[in-house]
Amino acid sequence: MSYIASWSGGKDSCFACYQAILDGYDISYLANFLSKEYRRVRFHGTEAKLIQLQAEAIGIPLFQKETTGSGYEQEVKDAIGGLIPNGVEGIVCGDIYLQETRNLMERICGDLGIKLIEPLWGNDPEKILLEFIDYGFEATIVSADSNLFDKEWIGRKVDRDFLKYLKDNNIDVCGENGEYHTFVTDGPLFKKKIKITSSRTIIRDRFWFLDILEYC
Template identity: 35%
Template sequence: MSKKFVMSFSGGKDSTLALYKMIKNGYTPIGLLVTVRKDANISWTHSITKELLNKVSESLEIPLMLVECEVSEYETKFIETLKKAKDMGATSCVFGDIDILDHRRWCEDRCNEVGMEAILPLWQGDREDLVYEFIDSGFRTVIKTVNLKHLHSDFLGKVLNYDIVKQIKELGCDVCGENGEYHTFVVDGPLFKEEIKIKKKGIVINEDYGNLDISI
């Protein structure tokens, strides 16, 4: 049975940890599937530029499979890219979701449409345990986006460590950010050939969200 998979990749801690677990279990990634806004130079949700995504792809030595789409065509374009991955030998698509059932159903439905398996290595894991596993594994990630209803913009650019996790927890937020409290961008760790050097250009506020503007 083929152990090749395509990774539904955000550039954040959860999808990176899921990727790490799969590789440790003997699976081979054939590509990083990343959804990107058609009208902009950034990924959906985490707002990471194509330039940075290419750097991550080079450092991980895994090809990038960009899905450029508008909201209305998100599912269609995602499925098209899954079909390409299947043609390249992938029998499964891996996701970094933890315990939100609607997310799991979406992943499984998309995979079922193309005859692939949806694998969620973090599923039903304790959220706090998963954050510490990520940190203890040697990964380094910066907080890229925050929901200002939950976290102050001062968290932007901070490296996620035990102290920051404690601060997030004390504010009554989910330490994993699974409810959208924050998103991260992973810059280094055991899968990386070299660290992604970033320049912090400032903070952009868009309604309820603060986003760290970064570049190479």
């Protein structure tokens, strides 16, 4: 039997997937849910084609589904349910402490009769971020709240300097409330590193976004 990994392209979903693999789970699909309006990952702002690039670099098949704000829960449930005939037994998610998000996935999994695996749940956020860095993962900051971050942080790597800034400014270390989002470009899961060669920073509705223009 196999499992789906819920995949946003960011550090938490990536690290949860990696931890699940270390725990012996067979990940057969990365499941990525996009905004139907923008064809980008919700809140992260990452384009669909960049998520496809990640899946190719990792070597796990990608399942992408466009969703709407009003019908999100049912649309996600329908998408995951469509994979059950392929032998999918459960889904791996990267939630850390947001009960509302976990409740959503528990409802979906309960309705479908599959298991919910949450490798990061209840762990200390600082410990999670340090382990992510120490395992050799690389992630770029691709969106952030402009009330908390200057423009210069966009496009920078997640590292110990970034962690220090978060702690010094009392910002949630893992950005669990959407303070910032990332795009993973390398690490133990990856067979090939993704290099961002050209980008620009834009602001929309108070949030900075890294618009990735060229990559290899």
